[in-house]
Structure formats: C-alpha cells, structure tokens
Amino acid sequence: MFVILSVVAAVNVGCGGGGGGGGGGAAMGMLPVASTSVPATAAAPAQDSGASSSTASPVDCSVTLYGDSILYGGTNITGAGPGRLQEPPAVGLVRIRPLVTVSDRTEPGDYATRRLPFFMNDRITSRFVVIEHGLNDAGNGFDYETPLRTMVQRVKALQKTAIVTGLSHVREGVDQxxxxxxxxxxxxxxxxxxxxxxxxxxxxxxxxxxxxDVHPAQPYSTRLTEQLARTIDGLAPECR
Structure with missing residues (x-):
C-alpha cells in the first residue's frame, strides 16, 4: 500500500517542526497509511503560527491548512519519526507573507476520505482554508473527487474561501x-x-x-509555498 509518511503527529507550527532538511534520495517506502482513528489534529484546535497577537493585523489574513505530509513538510519515510523540513510550508508561508497567520492541521499519511468526517465537524474560523490532499489518494486508488468536493462545499457553506492546491510532482511511484x-x-x-x-x-x-521519490526537499517545498502565497495574493492583495 502506498503512503506518504504514515507517522501520526500533532503539529505546533510555532515551533517550526522537528527533523532535518531535505537530503536523502532514498527509495519510497511501502508504509501503511495513517490510522482511521480520530486524527490528532481533530482533538483540539491547532496553534497559530503567526507573530504575537499583541499587535492585531488590520486585515484578516488567517489560513487553515489541511493536507498530508507534503503540506506538513515531511521527509522521513522510515517510520522512525516525523522527519520534517527546517522550514515547513506553514512556517514558510508566514515568512513570505508576515500578515498571514496559520492554523496547521496537516497530518502525515492523511488522505481525503479519512479526513472528511473530521473536517465536517472541525471548527474553522479562518478566512482561507487550504486543502492539499491527493497523493496518498492517488497512490492507493482511493475515492478522491467525492470527499474533496464535499470539503470544498463545506468551506463555501461556512462563507470561507477555499483553496485547492492540486498535487505536487513526484520523482516516481505514483502512476495516477x-x-x-x-x-x-x-x-x-x-x-x-x-x-x-x-x-x-x-x-x-x-x-x-x-x-x-515523493517528498519535496526544501527548495521545491519552498517554491510550492511561494505558489500558495501568490494564490492568496490574487484573492486578497491586502495580505501581501
């Protein structure tokens, strides 16, 4: 069974994550996808990654991230621990756009059909909601369209702004x-x-x-984050 980083980890973006940079080049491991039990991120609201709240931003540039280890910034395929880029996307987005605050609900090994029931009950207060799932879904042939569309429709019903990232590229191993x-x-x-x-x-x-074979190293991950920032720019120029 294909997977992208099956280690389940709660994330506190303010700490910037653990693990080293994007070296390696090892072959893709065949690990089980994340457990179908309640995700760690559903237990409590994730912490914001923005600067101190003592100075409130004059505009709402809040972002909630949902996705697998690509958006988490994961690198470790051995299952020994949640290896993470020095600057994962949640942290990089705040560096690139200082007005942005991020609630990081990404989880290594996640996929759309697993996330859906928890997503539908999550308390989402941010202006933007980013949905990145797809590679675990593609690697395992899981239903993707139905849960993705349902999540997007919930964001719209909440009168929030949904952003679908699409799938990052891989070196090999994900035919779909x-x-x-x-x-x-x-x-x-x-x-x-x-x-x-x-x-x-x-x-x-x-x-x-x-x-x-699947996980971006730091340079590629940073370019993906920059692309996300540009997408937000197009929706909210005041957040630049």
Missing part, C-alpha cells in the same frame, strides 16, 4: 498523479474556488528537489 491532479483542478473550477496549481511549479527529479 496526473489523473488525480486533473480531478483537483476540475473540482476547484466547478465549485468556483481557487486552484493553486502546484503541478505548474518548476522542479527537477534529483536530490536537490526531492528528499525521496
């Missing part, structure tokens, strides 16, 4: 990557929400850009 990315693009278009088009972000198939 392009097909599932096309699903993400189509759902975003049909639902009238933003599509970050992560598939358009430049990358190279070497150890500079990949920690293994």
């Amino acid at each position: 990557r392009d097909a599932y990315d096309a699903i993400a693009s189509r759902v975003a278009k049909e639902e009238g929400v933003a599509f970050a088009n992560w598939g358009s972000v430049p990358f190279t198939r070497d150890s500079t850009d990949f920690a293994d």
Whole structure:
C-alpha cells in the first residue's frame, strides 16, 4: 500500500517542526497509511503560527491548512519519526507573507476520505482554508473527487474561501498523479474556488528537489509555498 509518511503527529507550527532538511534520495517506502482513528489534529484546535497577537493585523489574513505530509513538510519515510523540513510550508508561508497567520492541521499519511468526517465537524474560523490532499489518494486508488468536493462545499457553506492546491510532482511511484491532479483542478473550477496549481511549479527529479521519490526537499517545498502565497495574493492583495 502506498503512503506518504504514515507517522501520526500533532503539529505546533510555532515551533517550526522537528527533523532535518531535505537530503536523502532514498527509495519510497511501502508504509501503511495513517490510522482511521480520530486524527490528532481533530482533538483540539491547532496553534497559530503567526507573530504575537499583541499587535492585531488590520486585515484578516488567517489560513487553515489541511493536507498530508507534503503540506506538513515531511521527509522521513522510515517510520522512525516525523522527519520534517527546517522550514515547513506553514512556517514558510508566514515568512513570505508576515500578515498571514496559520492554523496547521496537516497530518502525515492523511488522505481525503479519512479526513472528511473530521473536517465536517472541525471548527474553522479562518478566512482561507487550504486543502492539499491527493497523493496518498492517488497512490492507493482511493475515492478522491467525492470527499474533496464535499470539503470544498463545506468551506463555501461556512462563507470561507477555499483553496485547492492540486498535487505536487513526484520523482516516481505514483502512476495516477496526473489523473488525480486533473480531478483537483476540475473540482476547484466547478465549485468556483481557487486552484493553486502546484503541478505548474518548476522542479527537477534529483536530490536537490526531492528528499525521496515523493517528498519535496526544501527548495521545491519552498517554491510550492511561494505558489500558495501568490494564490492568496490574487484573492486578497491586502495580505501581501
């Protein structure tokens, strides 16, 4: 069974995560996907990654992140621990756009059908909601369109702004990557929400850009984060 980092980990973005940078280049491990038990992120609201709340931003640039180990910034495929980039996307987004605050609800090994029941009951207060799932879904042939569309529709019902990232590229090992990315693009278009088009972000198939066959190393992850920031810019120029 295909997986992207099956280690379940609660995330406090303010600490910037643990683990080293994006070296490696090891072959993709065949690990079980995350447990179907209640995700750690559903137990309590995630901590904001923004600066001190003593100075309130004049605009609402709050973002909640949902996704698997790609958006988490994971690198460790051994199962020995939640290896993480030095600057995971949640932290990088705040560096790139200081007005942004982030609630990080990403979880290694997550996939859309697993996240859906918890997502539907999560308390979401941010202006923007980013949904990144897809590679675990593609690697295992899981239903993707139905849970993705349902999550997007809930964001719209809450009168929040949904952003679907689409799927990042892989070095090898996910034959249905392009097909599932096309699903993400189509759902975003049909639902009238933003599509970050992560598939358009430049990358190279070497150890500079990949920690293994699937997970971005720091340079590629940073470019993906920059693409997300540009998508937010288009929706809210005041958050630049």
